Amino acid sequence: MIDIKYSAEVQTAKTAGTAIVALESTIITHGMPYPQNIEVAAQVEQDIRDAGATPATIAVLDGQLHVGLESDQLKMLGQAKGVSKLSRADFAACLASGGTGATTVAATMIAAHLAGIDVFATGGIGGVHKGAEKSFDISADLMELAATPVTVVAAGAKAILDVPKTLEVLETQGVPVIGYQQDSMPAFWSSQSDLTAPLRMDDAGQIARAHAMRQAVGLPGGQLIVNPIPKSDEIPAEILAPIILQAQTEADEQGVSGKAVTPFLLQRIFELTEGRSLTANIALVRNNARLAAQIARELVALHT
Numbered sequence: 082m083i084d085i086k087y088s089a090e091v092q093t094a095k096t097a098g099t100a101i102v103a104l105e106s107t108i109i110t111h112g113m114p115y116p117q118n119i120e121v122a123a124q125v126e127q128d129i130r131d132a133g134a135t136p137a138t139i140a141v142l143d144g145q146l147h148v149g150l151e152s153d154q155l156k157m158l159g160q161a162k163g164v165s166k167l168s169r170a171d172f173a174a175c176l177a178s179g180g181t182g183a184t185t186v187a188a189t190m191i192a193a194h195l196a197g198i199d200v201f202a203t204g205g206i207g208g209v210h211k212g213a214e215k216s217f218d219i220s221a222d223l224m225e226l227a228a229t230p231v232t233v234v235a236a237g238a239k240a241i242l243d244v245p246k247t248l249e250v251l252e253t254q255g256v257p258v259i260g261y262q263q264d265s266m267p268a269f270w271s272s273q274s275d276l277t278a279p280l281r282m283d284d285a286g287q288i289a290r291a292h293a294m295r296q297a298v299g300l301p302g303g304q305l306i307v308n309p310i311p312k313s314d315e316i317p318a319e320i321l322a323p324i325i326l327q328a329q330t331e332a333d334e335q336g337v338s339g340k341a342v343t344p345f346l347l348q349r350i351f352e353l354t355e356g357r358s359l360t361a362n363i364a365l366v367r368n369n370a371r372l373a374a375q376i377a378r379e380l381v382a383l384h385t
Contacts, residue, residue: 083146086146087148088148088150089149090149091137091148098385100374100377101377102137103193103200103201104122104189104201105183105188105189107166108204108366109138109140109155112362122155123155125370126138128367128374129371132374132378133374138155139189139193141175144175145176146176148196158183167182167183168188169191172187172191172192186233186235187224187225199231200232201231201373202234202373203235204365204369205238207242208222208242209249209250210243211242211243211329218342223250223256224254226303226305227251227301228301228302232306234370234372235369236308236369237267237307239269239343240270240318241328245276254302257304259282260309261282261309262281263281263309265277267308268321270316270321270365272310272312278307282306285375285378290383306372310365321354324350325346332346332349
């Protein structure tokens with residue numbers, strides 16, 4: 082087994098058998114500038130503590146897998162340059178080569194499962210990119226959800242993606258997509274969309290029981306909980322749709338392709354919304370963290 086370095090707080094929670102919620106680290110290294118990245122990461126961790134669970138931010142530092150970061154490590158990572166963005170394909174290579182990397186949804190799921198953590202809170206998952214019928218650009222997050230038994234709480238797939246195709250891939254892979262307290266599929270920055278969530282559950286206890294039942298019947302993979310951004314923090318879809326279209330048109334006109342597309346689109350949407358997209362992003366991550374903590378607590382209760 083791989084050697085895992087736990088923060089003091091996470092080690093205490095593991096010893097006590099109390100609720101733990103995994104957090105990714107790409108939001109720190111690739112999501113926003115310093116020092117805002119550290120401030121937001123600390124706030125999300127505190128939201129989890131306030132909801133009765135322990136946060137475990139995951140990263141690879143100098144070839145060592147860390148599950149839970151001490152405050153000085155968090156600050157160091159927030160200022161580090163050239164940090165790799167780790168998914169399933171490069172996670173093991175980074176560990177083997179002594180590199181430093183921030184975990185995406187896929188890599189965080191892998192690490193959480195290795196650490197015995199069942200619940201993970203993120204902002205939005207990756208998915209099928211627009212034009213994927215030509216580019217075959219599909220996030221590894223979708224296959225990870227089909228393979229790794231972790232419950233992921235997100236505000237849906239990022240709204241710049243082809244969400245209908247993303248749902249089709251998840252269905253094909255047998256991944257339950259569960260709308261939290263609504264029938265509409267949330268659309269990341271927007272609480273509603275014209276798509277229907279395949280499943281619906283209205284409380285954390287139901288979600289925890291569904292997670293446990295998948296294990297009991299031997300089903301592989303996790304489940305995706307799509308948690309709508311609070312109405313007070315959202316950018317309504319009718320306002321956002323033309324902004325996303327403008328950003329995508331500009332990307333096409335400028336020949337932006339491959340891994341450069343997502344950061345380009347997010348930056349242009351940030352500019353075109355005058356920063357509202359980032360404010361909404363922070364709000365939805367915090368909202369997801371609070372729900373994930375409730376689910377983690379319910380899972381502990383099931384096993385006691």
